[in-house]
Amino acid sequence: MTFANILAFDTSGPHCATALLQGDCVHGARVVEMKRGQAEALMPLLEETLAGRDLGWSDLDALAVGIGPGNFTGIRISVSAARGLALALGIPAVGVSNFEIMAHGNTARTLLVSLPAPREQVYLQLFRDGRPAGKPRLAALSDLPPDLGISSGTTVTGHLAKEIAAQTGGIAMPAALEDIPGRIARIARNRLEEHGAPTERPAPLYVRTADAAPPSDPPPVILP
Template sequence: MLVGGAITQVTVEAMAKGQAERLMPLLQDVMTTAGLSFDDLDAVAVGVGPGNFTGIRIAVSAARGLALGLGKPAIGVSTLEAQALGYPRPCRAVADARRGMVYAQDFGGGDLSPRLDAADAVGDDHPVAGPVPAETLVTRIAQIAADRLASGAELARPAPLYIRGADAAPASDPPPVILP
């Protein structure tokens, strides 16, 4: 939680599944511990990926729903941008995409679009901002979102940043028959 420009609380719970069921109670716990209500928020920040496909969808949906219900802005921040915060420019943010691939994005010149690269093709033409602990990532997302809010610029609704398709395959069972 970012209050008055300072991080006052960071809560991270690693979990393989159950994120959708745990997210809102976790947010309520954070607010209660801080002695605040959701109405006290100025905005809702959310990491939009790239990352775990389902986790990103859950996070973005929850942030947008909470912000809509509160009448506050929701601010999406790329996890690659958060990794690169504080690195001298130019730099390249890199995150594991599994199966010998990485998500990569260059900051400070050239094509700034995130992309999927082979892990052995990252290159050394820029300093690399690699993975950071979850607590650091959350803190940086909050800082970037606060800067965007303070800038007064128009804020687009957050949307998941998908660089490749989901690993899940379509169901192989035939669809149900709809009766008249």
């Protein structure tokens, strides 16, 4: 199956980001900064993105959505939208993490991606040859897990890369989370072409410490 038109979006941070991937070209990429209001802004932005290429919802072949980690409410907004649209349109929806966005295009053999987390902590995930090599972790900069799998040749990129590299003996490559919707779309297309439509719907990526207790309250319900 050819995935000619892929609509990508993300609300995992203080923004509403959208883009349309057609072939190898990204069109209408926008990252609108906003601390709140993503739920009201997302659908109009998606419709504007489609209208910019004279497309309608029925022209889409797939959806790509950012799943975090990031803002709890923001992630659920975009993931719920992706699930609902995929169900209504009968097309696949692919979830892409912020770790994958940061790692996309990086040619380091072994790469540790770091993202900012609450309370002066960091989210971490190791990649080998461009693919995840371990589960995402949450840790304090002053207490990094000893089993991260970092060697002296590991490249560390993202949030506090220099500080983490100094502690672990890695090589720092500071970088910011950028080109969010375009990278989400390209990663999703590559995954679809390699593996076909996913059997599971996208789900929010929440990262807890290894010894974190499960929440006592049930999680909010999102669309099936």
